[in-house]
Amino acid sequence: MFKKLFGSKDKKTEEILIAPATGKILALEEVPDPVFSQKMMGDGLAIEPSEGRIVSPVKGEIIQVFPTKHAIGIKTEIGLELLIHIGLETVNMKGEGFTTHVKEGDKVEVGTELVIFDLDLVKEKAASTITPIVITNFDAVETFEKIGSGQATAGSTELAKVKKK
Template sequence: MLKKLFGKKNDQNTEEVLVSPLNGKILELSEVPDPVFSQKMMGDGLAIEPSEGKVVSPVEAEIVQLFPTKHAVGLKTDSGLEVLIHIGLETVSMEGEGFEGHVEVGDKVKQGDELITFDMDLVKEKAKSTITPVILTNGDDVVESQEVLNTGEATKGETELLKVNLK
């Protein structure tokens, strides 16, 4: 009981390393042309300008949300970190056209497992941008510190993006 009040459980990770969920160029959130993301209203993180339409899991986690339009997915790690991957900007208006989900809420995924595929050309045509924010949505509650590990080009499932130290 005292551990619940005063400390971490011994079996929890205190560090999470997120790999890139997409192939593409790593961007700072400040470079995302949408104030909801660039001003970190939903949380801190980074973004990827994708070079192909395949999204994989950046961490070992449980799928806690898959939007009906398949343009975004929420994951939660065993240590409690929540990650949102939002494919493109203003893609919700596409109403799922061009997006295919490969997971369901409640699924357990490993780093690199395929989550969503999407039609890049269709997103370029119908949405504001293909830039895909990767957001730590509960960072204020669980993140003690985070460090960006790479810049430039990222390879999905391989390139380490963020190291997150948890409270």
């Protein structure tokens, strides 16, 4: 009876991941870093950004903003934990060229601006601008279907459909 009243049977278990950056969509296997390409942190995909702006790919809560501002963790409404890692070996930049617009505990919507970064500086000082988007609690995922290819537009291009167990 209570299940009917409170609708717990219809609990949302699917999430659409929207592009957090404008640029070229890549398979995670194409990322030139084994931590990501071998899915050591989880599965997902990546974008090679054409502009220095990262937005939220989901509705959720910011669970981590790295002190070096190069990575953001978000927990979605259905409990997926996403890591957006801007560039490769950008931790060595110690935050130079990165400006965060959110803090831990902030609620975000799809398209909420997270980080602005100097794309040219990242090209100059880091190994790559490629930005992995990884589901770090992938053991909680039942299905992961990539639906985006080619070019992505931040805040609007659908990248993947994820169903939670």
